[in-house]
Amino acid sequence: MTHTRNTPASKDRSVVARSIREKTTFPAAGYAGRTRRAREEPMAVRPLRDGRYVVETEGGTYVADVEAGTCTCPDSSIRHVRCKHLRRVAIEITARLVPAPGERTSACAVCGRRTFVPMFDHAPSLCERHDHAPGDLVRDRETQSLLVVVRATGERADESVTEQGILVSDYETNANYGRHEPVFEAVYVDSVPLSGGVADLANRTRYRFPASRLRPVELDFADSEAVRGATDSTRSELMQSSPV
Ligand SMILES: [Zn+2]
Ligand SMILES: [Zn+2]
Known part of the structure; x- marks a missing residue:
């Protein structure tokens, strides 16, 4: 060229x-x-x-x-x-240069990076860096709190309403994140009786976050300390479900 x-x-x-x-x-x-x-x-x-x-x-x-x-x-x-x-x-x-059969090319709703999604999946697309799966351990960029992802809501921040009746995008703490970003529900690790296992998360108070406010966490030493209350089996469950 x-x-x-x-x-x-x-x-x-x-x-x-x-x-x-x-x-x-x-x-x-x-x-x-x-x-x-x-x-x-x-x-x-x-x-x-x-x-x-x-x-x-x-x-x-x-x-x-x-x-x-x-x-x-x-x-x-x-x-x-x-x-x-x-x-x-x-x-x-x-090499992830072209979609596999049954996939189509899409753009990450947070950063615009190319990503491949199932052909007929019309939920907002997210790249590996900005997607979260249920059970993923993440850190809130604003408060540094540890959370566990419960689910993707399938809604954008400017259409997702919290229990207080406020749009996720209207919170001052979300001013740094795109109004178009997909919203995830997560629970604070502190609030989880870790011996209860990941299944118990379903009954905890959930909070809503724009996708890029949640940063994937590797279970490093500091995080291991934070989840010290976990039984070995729960901890390994958390580690298996955290992104690589
Ligand atoms: Zn040929
Ligand atoms: Zn992205």
Whole structure:
């Protein structure tokens, strides 16, 4: 790429490059044969709505169906071998460059980062950094309190009403977080009788937070101290459900 950045022309090109992907390569990384060609040869992979993929190569454009294991190229359709296009699609799915069959590309509702979600899931999308699963241990960025996530509400901060009848987005402590952010319910770790286990969280008072106000927590030493009351089994349950 020799064009300079920051000119109107290059801006336009970057928009085009996003919708029509440029051909890229992967390092050969010691592979041989078709797998090596799948990595080294410039190809552009584009998902279709039906779960198949268009693979553009220097030698032609083919449609690969990774679930059926078929491709429209001669190697697959005539010689019935697992061609370099099928291999390349698999490599790009594994690298999270394209959605897997049954997934679609979406944008994180907090940071806009590209993320892949189930095709027919219309809840707000979140990237790995901003998504929380029930049982995740998180820290409130405002108060530094430890909480456990109970559930995603499926609502935005500017449509989610707390028990006090106030919109989540209208709280002063939420001024630093987007009004559009998905809201999660969480309970304070202090309020959880940890011997009761994660299932007991369902009965505790829940509080609502915009997604990015909750920071995923690794159970480091300080956090381990904070949940010292936990039995070993509950603690391991919490550790298993906290994000990596
Ligand atoms: Zn092929
Ligand atoms: Zn994000």
